[in-house]
Amino acid sequence: MTSRSQTRLGRSILLHLFLTPLALIWLFPLWMMVVFSTMPDNGIFSPSIELLPHDGFIDNFNNLQRDTNFVGAIGISVSVAVTYTVLSVLLTSMAGWALARYEFHGKGAVVAIIFGTITLPYAVVLIPQFIMVARDFALANTWIALIVPPLFNSLGVLFMRQAFSMMPAELFDAARVEGVKEWRIFLFVALPLARPMLAALAIILFLASWNNYLWPLLINSQPGAMTAPVALGTLIGLTKVSWGGIMAGAVMLTVPMLIVFVLLQRHFIAGIAAGAVK
Amino acid sequence: MRTQNATAYRFLTPYLLIFAIFWIWPIISSFIISFQATRTVPWRFAPAFNWGRLIGDPAFYNALKNTLLILVIQVPVMIALAIVMAVLLNSPLLKARGLYRFAFFAPVVVGEVAYSAVFRLMFSLDFGIVNKLLDSIGLPKVDWFSNVTPAMALIMIAVTWRWAGYNAIIILAGLQSIPEDVYEAATLDRVSRVKQFFHITLPLLKPVIVFCAVLSIIGTMQLFTEPFLITERGGPGGGTETLGLLLYRQGFRSLNFGYASAVAYTMAGLAITITLVQLWLMREPK
Numbered sequence A: 001m002t003s004r005s006q007t008r009l010g011r012s013i014l015l016h017l018f019l020t021p022l023a024l025i026w027l028f029p030l031w032m033m034v035v036f037s038t039m040p041d042n043g044i045f046s047p048s049i050e051l052l053p054h055d056g057f058i059d060n061f062n063n064l065q066r067d068t069n070f071v072g073a074i075g076i077s078v079s080v081a082v083t084y085t086v087l088s089v090l091l092t093s094m095a096g097w098a099l100a101r102y103e104f105h106g107k108g109a110v111v112a113i114i115f116g117t118i119t120l121p122y123a124v125v126l127i128p129q130f131i132m133v134a135r136d137f138a139l140a141n142t143w144i145a146l147i148v149p150p151l152f153n154s155l156g157v158l159f160m161r162q163a164f165s166m167m168p169a170e171l172f173d174a175a176r177v178e179g180v181k182e183w184r185i186f187l188f189v190a191l192p193l194a195r196p197m198l199a200a201l202a203i204i205l206f207l208a209s210w211n212n213y214l215w216p217l218l219i220n221s222q223p224g225a226m227t228a229p230v231a232l233g234t235l236i237g238l239t240k241v242s243w244g245g246i247m248a249g250a251v252m253l254t255v256p257m258l259i260v261f262v263l264l265q266r267h268f269i270a271g272i273a274a275g276a277v278k
Numbered sequence B: 001m002r003t004q005n006a007t008a009y010r011f012l013t014p015y016l017l018i019f020a021i022f023w024i025w026p027i028i029s030s031f032i033i034s035f036q037a038t039r040t041v042p043w044r045f046a047p048a049f050n051w052g053r054l055i056g057d058p059a060f061y062n063a064l065k066n067t068l069l070i071l072v073i074q075v076p077v078m079i080a081l082a083i084v085m086a087v088l089l090n091s092p093l094l095k096a097r098g099l100y101r102f103a104f105f106a107p108v109v110v111g112e113v114a115y116s117a118v119f120r121l122m123f124s125l126d127f128g129i130v131n132k133l134l135d136s137i138g139l140p141k142v143d144w145f146s147n148v149t150p151a152m153a154l155i156m157i158a159v160t161w162r163w164a165g166y167n168a169i170i171i172l173a174g175l176q177s178i179p180e181d182v183y184e185a186a187t188l189d190r191v192s193r194v195k196q197f198f199h200i201t202l203p204l205l206k207p208v209i210v211f212c213a214v215l216s217i218i219g220t221m222q223l224f225t226e227p228f229l230i231t232e233r234g235g236p237g238g239g240t241e242t243l244g245l246l247l248y249r250q251g252f253r254s255l256n257f258g259y260a261s262a263v264a265y266t267m268a269g270l271a272i273t274i275t276l277v278q279l280w281l282m283r284e285p286k
Helices: A003-037 A057-067 A070-101 A107-116 A123-136 A143-147 A155-165 A170-177 A182-193 A195-211 A214-219 A228-235 A243-263 A265-273 B005-033 B047-055 B058-089 B097-109 B112-122 B129-136 B148-176 B180-188 B193-221 B225-230 B243-253 B257-281
Strands: none
Touching: A003 A243, A003 B058, A003 B097, A003 B112, A003 B148, A057 A070, A057 A243, A070 A107, A070 A143, A070 A155, A070 A182, A070 A195, A070 A228, A070 A243, A070 B005, A107 A155, A107 B005, A123 A214, A123 B005, A123 B243, A123 B257, A143 A214, A155 A195, A170 A182, A182 A195, A182 B005, A195 A243, A195 A265, A214 A228, A228 A243, A228 B112, A243 A265, A243 B097, A243 B112, A265 B097, A265 B148, B005 B257, B047 B257, B058 B097, B058 B148, B058 B193, B058 B243, B058 B257, B097 B148, B112 B129, B112 B148, B112 B225, B148 B193, B148 B225, B180 B193, B193 B257, B225 B243, B243 B257
């Protein structure tokens, strides 16, 4: 063995010796979430160290369902996230298309306003949004309240503007010469070409809606109108509550997303990384 | 190119309407509300009412201090950790790369409520797995929820766990866009790996790292769910109360919209300052 490959081997061992414990620490909370969700409460609150799953998930789920209508809340969360994702992808890719592909009056101003306000904290709009939706429109505890206000998110506009502006103009000009209408070019030429970007965007938006907490907490606080994270949040801190049940709920919120993450990792990572690559 | 006003605005208008109603107008409206006394009907214009109170409010300074303390400690630690994760995940020597990537990136999909619940349970005083493990190796148990310092540490640990991988994804993308031949030339010149990291990798990553830092600062500045759920409404005794939590209590518990808007605009002021610092850091060298 040459000394060069020996140092390579040494470095490789060091790398794994450092990274493996770190990875285990990082996985630990997720692992414990699963373990807790399968343990009865007297097991969670016992002095012994339990690191392996038991078989009490169904009991815990039933306890959760007794504490709050979690299945109903999951139903609301799924419907809201799907609707929000479809609408947001559609609206923002239309806007991104216009900004990438047309010259028009006010284009500079539109871009400046979107970019110029993008780093403002969401907290700034929280109170006026709440006053508007709850008082002026009287839409608290409705689906519209959960779906429509968060559609302001400009992530998709920037994302799709970038995707469309990288496409060669000849693709669209050829169709224009043949007299194809602009909305057909957008729907049937541009969108299919942007499929990977659309997938990445859709995943990021779905996840954001699925996990959204503060806005749904404020606007849909009635039991029958709560999303799943809000319903689960109301149980945290109560005295007479099943913690195994809360953990079962946490697992139901998390594990489907983890599966989606594993299956669509490439799109996920593309979606997150796109923010940084200008 | 000729102008295409009508077509362009047909595509733009649906989004711009939503954007104007739920983003631009609230930004303006919030500013106006911060100058109004909102606990009388009708609201009246009173420029010093909320801002005057803010300047003299110990609860505001407490929340500001806690928020800045979390920012100053948590963000640099997390960014450093994210750089380490990204560099090591990018190493050609790494086996089973997919498993390590999963471990570090998985928290990105975990919702705030779900992980807050788990952290609360893991760190509880007598039956929390963390204290049991500390105890089993002979270390004293830590009362994470009744003392301010451990409670703040817990919030920082939780946020770091949730967001380090997110930043590592962005930094990894930045690393992978650095051309190989830069390193090949340095290796030929017998520049050590460590020197290559500090003299090639870090300077080339600077824009990405600054981007991550700004994103993290603006995110951490609005910290709400973790002190709300993990340390129970900013406990112990306001020890982990953040600006986000103060805004929530003032706006949605006390229904004091004017004062809450002043708190919100303080956060906006901080964000604008940080963005300007970023632009200055990223300016083109003359």
